[in-house]
Amino acid sequence: MSLDVTDWYNRSSSGCSCGHTHYGLTVDTFSIRNGALYELRSYLLDKGWRDVHLVSDAQTNEAAGEKLVRYLSEEINVERTTVLPDRNGDVIADEQAIMQVITEASREADVFIAVGAGTVHDITRFASHTVGKPFIAVPTAPSVDGFNSMGAPIVLRKKKITYQTQAPVALFADLDVLREAPRAMTAAGFADILGKYTSLTDWSFGAVMAGEPYCPAAARMTQEALDQAVSAKDEIRMGTSFGMEQLFEALLKSGMAMSLFGRSHPASGGEHHLSHYWEMAFLEEGRKQLLHGEKVGVATGLIADLYHGEVLEKVFRDPALDAGQRKGIEALIGQLPTGEEIRMMLKAAGGKTSLAELNIEPALYEKSKAHAHTLRDRKTMLHYLNTV
Ligand SMILES: [Zn+2]
Ligand SMILES: [Zn+2]
Incomplete structure (x- = not known):
């Protein structure tokens, strides 16, 4: 390589x-x-x-x-x-x-x-x-x-x-x-990487708003992994040697950013918390498991929808925030692709894009939206949305 x-x-x-x-x-x-x-x-x-x-x-x-x-x-x-x-x-x-x-x-x-x-x-x-x-x-x-x-x-x-x-x-x-x-596993790997859009957004947010530990080097490494996979999405879908190499390098780089920092902050935010919540619900109910990346990909699109929608709305009416903080968060969300853009990228790499494709009922999604932030002690925007 x-x-x-x-x-x-x-x-x-x-x-x-x-x-x-x-x-x-x-x-x-x-x-x-x-x-x-x-x-x-x-x-x-x-x-x-x-x-x-x-x-x-x-x-x-x-x-x-x-x-x-x-x-x-x-x-x-x-x-x-x-x-x-x-x-x-x-x-x-x-x-x-x-x-x-x-x-x-x-x-x-x-x-x-x-x-x-x-x-x-x-x-x-x-x-x-x-x-x-x-x-x-x-x-x-x-x-x-x-x-x-x-x-x-x-x-x-x-x-x-x-x-x-x-x-x-x-x-x-x-x-x-x-x-x-199997193609589904490759698409899942790409989807796990797309999750870095929202994990990086959450990490910046948590660092600024709640003093979460932050390392710019680990954030840059994760961003590089994300950019590399996104630029190779067509090759990844076609399963070419180049596509596999690019995807695997991106996965390695993301893993190494976590190794450098010793924690999962760079690569795991609200989208992973939703995914973990769904996984535990499936285990609880004895249902057949989904691939990790499949869940993360769909969750990333939904989290992007939430951050561009409900979170931004809350930010603008939150009396605890000053004008500067509002602007900062708005800019942070502004850099995040929309849910629709995420779903198009998932589709381009041959991945699943919707809850229906995962057989996740709307009721389970609503529960996860309200409770998944409690799974980890981490100040994500999903956490912010659910707390005062
Ligand atoms: Zn993951
Ligand atoms: Zn550092």
């Missing part, structure tokens, strides 16, 4: 004087290219790691897991967990999946390897951290921005909580594998 990730990370973060802790990159190797899978064996041997525990699910076994096991087994002792789905056929990053990995992994394992999309990575991230082992990321779809971050969103007793655990030590993303990912 054209991007030297480590160099980009260091360049993007150097000179920032925000005063917050900047976390260094703990990933020592990034390989994002055709055939990257076949660099894993020499990486392991170089590290002296001869016992690995590979974590995947039935789908990702097919995409890359089986190939990788065959290839590694020539010189490496590979044990594995195929994470079992729930009764809807969904693999969930919950206590059962995590315990499955922990109980099946031998104490001898030097390192865990996650082979899959976001959920398999979250399970492996949490399980490996719990037993004090490093893990290697092998993404099989460009579907989320969390591959290289420390955060593991985990479902415990049907509640979703994000734990700061560990980033992978290395990431091998094989573009040949990513290109074969």
